[in-house]
Amino acid sequence: MFIVVRWGFFMGKIVVDRFNVKASLYLLTHAHTDHMRGLRKGWSKGPILCSEETGRVIQALYGVPKSLIPTIAPGEEIKVFGAVIKAYDANHCPGALMFKVEREEEGDDKGKVEVYTGDFRLNDRMRGILHEFEGADVCYLDMTYNNPCFMFPPQSHAIQQVIEVLETCEGKDSFVGIYNIGKNKVVKAVSKHFGVPVYVPERTYRVYQALDMGEIVTKNMEDTCISAYSRGFLEKPKVDSPLFYKISMGYTVIPTGWACIMKPRNRRGRRIEYVAYSEHNDYYELQEFIKTIKPKKIVNFHRGK
Numbered sequence: 001m002f003i004v005v006r007w008g009f010f011m012g013k014i015v016v017d018r019f020n021v022k023a024s025l026y027l028l029t030h031a032h033t034d035h036m037r038g039l040r041k042g043w044s045k046g047p048i049l050c051s052e053e054t055g056r057v058i059q060a061l062y063g064v065p066k067s068l069i070p071t072i073a074p075g076e077e078i079k080v081f082g083a084v085i086k087a088y089d090a091n092h093c094p095g096a097l098m099f100k101v102e103r104e105e106e107g108d109d110k111g112k113v114e115v116y117t118g119d120f121r122l123n124d125r126m127r128g129i130l131h132e133f134e135g136a137d138v139c140y141l142d143m144t145y146n147n148p149c150f151m152f153p154p155q156s157h158a159i160q161q162v163i164e165v166l167e168t169c170e171g172k173d174s175f176v177g178i179y180n181i182g183k184n185k186v187v188k189a190v191s192k193h194f195g196v197p198v199y200v201p202e203r204t205y206r207v208y209q210a211l212d213m214g215e216i217v218t219k220n221m222e223d224t225c226i227s228a229y230s231r232g233f234l235e236k237p238k239v240d241s242p243l244f245y246k247i248s249m250g251y252t253v254i255p256t257g258w259a260c261i262m263k264p265r266n267r268r269g270r271r272i273e274y275v276a277y278s279e280h281n282d283y284y285e286l287q288e289f290i291k292t293i294k295p296k297k298i299v300n301f302h303r304g305k
């Protein structure tokens with residue numbers, strides 16, 4: 001599918017996952033905060049090109065007007081500001097995209113191909129389109145787990161492990177580490193398996209509503225004994241938090257790629273279990289991606305994270 005989009009008559013700069021600079025078009029791979037630096041309430045700097053799901057999330061969280069959110073679906077191309085931009089499913093959080101940008105404007109960059117992976121995890125569907133990235137001039141790459149010690153099981157296996165851990169809780173309060181957006185597959189599977197919604201804080205609830213996944217979560221703690229919060233909140237609940245006692249007496253499972261280097265631990269008498277669930281590539285998937293597409297240059301945008 002090929003769409004030509006024009007906003008006004010000016011030609012200008014395109015930036016990806018960055019909102020604290022002036023640009024004519026902002027590309028957003030997905031709605032994780034480390035990819036939205038500079039995006040604030042009252043946004044009016046310019047159009048943000050993203051998936052429909054990501055668009056709904058940034059409307060819900062930042063009130064970005066719909067008129068400033070042109071959307072693109074995986075497989076679609078847009079020709080704008082002297083570039084052809086194509087989107088691909090990133091197999092990360094809901095709505096996450098990868099972009100290929102091919103420069104068409106006259107000048108030194110004419111014909112230059114850049115791939116912006118955002119965060120992603122290789123799967124068989126993606127393997128089928130990797131030839132489209134082959135020989136890219138620059139690949140801005142998610143290298144979060146670029147170490148041979150990171151080897152992840154399929155997500156379905158990890159989700160099953162999370163459920164098995166929660167089954168041992170026997171109706172006690174139990175907690176799962178998630179993000180506002182991301183690890184939704186875990187929440188969905190847990191809700192389905194136990195037949196109850198998962199309690200999430202207000203901001204996370206708004207994101208699930210925006211993603212049409214509101215039925216698997218609740219804002220009412222009385223509805224369920226399973227709650228989901230951020231990993232940091234669960235690992236170190238603040239002593240003055242009204243939830244401190246509940247979390248301290250409960251059982252916590254953290255699905256994270258970092259599980260490969262973490263051990264189950266007891267913190268102040270409570271057990272925290274880590275499960276190697278990841279929405280990023282492990283080291284071996286990353287190597288496969290690089291060897292297949294053979295980019296001329298790689299930029300690790302997570303360096304220094």
Ligand SMILES: [Zn+2]
Nearest residue numbers: 030032092119
């Ligand atoms: Zn991410």
